[in-house]
Amino acid sequence: MQSSTLSRAFFDREVVSVAQGLIGTVLLVDGVGGVIVETEAYDRDDPASHSFVGPTARNAPMFGPPGHAYVYRSYGVHWCLNGVSRPGSAVLIRALEPTAGIDAMKLRRSVSDLRLLCSGPGRLCQALGVSAAHNGLALDRAPFRIEAGGTTDVAAGPRIGITRAAEVPWRFGLAGSPYLSRPLR
């Protein structure tokens, strides 16, 4: 029996609900990945969001159809993966609990500690091999796969690494998971 995968309709909802709902699902890229344990929501009218300034070349996927990937480069070094929700909104995937393709992830990251494999948006993209080549691709077909999971233990807190709207509690995580990029009290 195959696990059900998330449909486009899942992403065509209010972005905060999507961010919360992604916690506990399984994200795979070419079969490599794990359980999503940390996300952040970014909205169209959100000063911290890349979409706040309106459509640009970089944020174009955020204004495209729901259920697609928005991948951007962070600090000139790292890649970060988002799932696009309604126009101008997206969910940043911040951390996974590694479960599939662990050897491949260790090789890509040159790290053996499971807790350091996918605990951060840049780290998980490196572990899963996500790059600009994935920008704009649909999340419900290869190489992506997101399997429905679900959890009831979602905690919230302020988002990380932003300066504007820093107090908005749109960071979500699996409470107590050792795979969070940072504790979520």
Added chain:
DNA sequence: CCTGTGATCGTCT
């Protein structure tokens, strides 16, 4: 455990 800092480059001013 915690804080500070350099790396590095695309994007927008």
Added chain:
DNA sequence: GACGATCACAGGT
């Protein structure tokens, strides 16, 4: 020309 939705490492507590 400035600034990041980050990471790794160094050093002090």
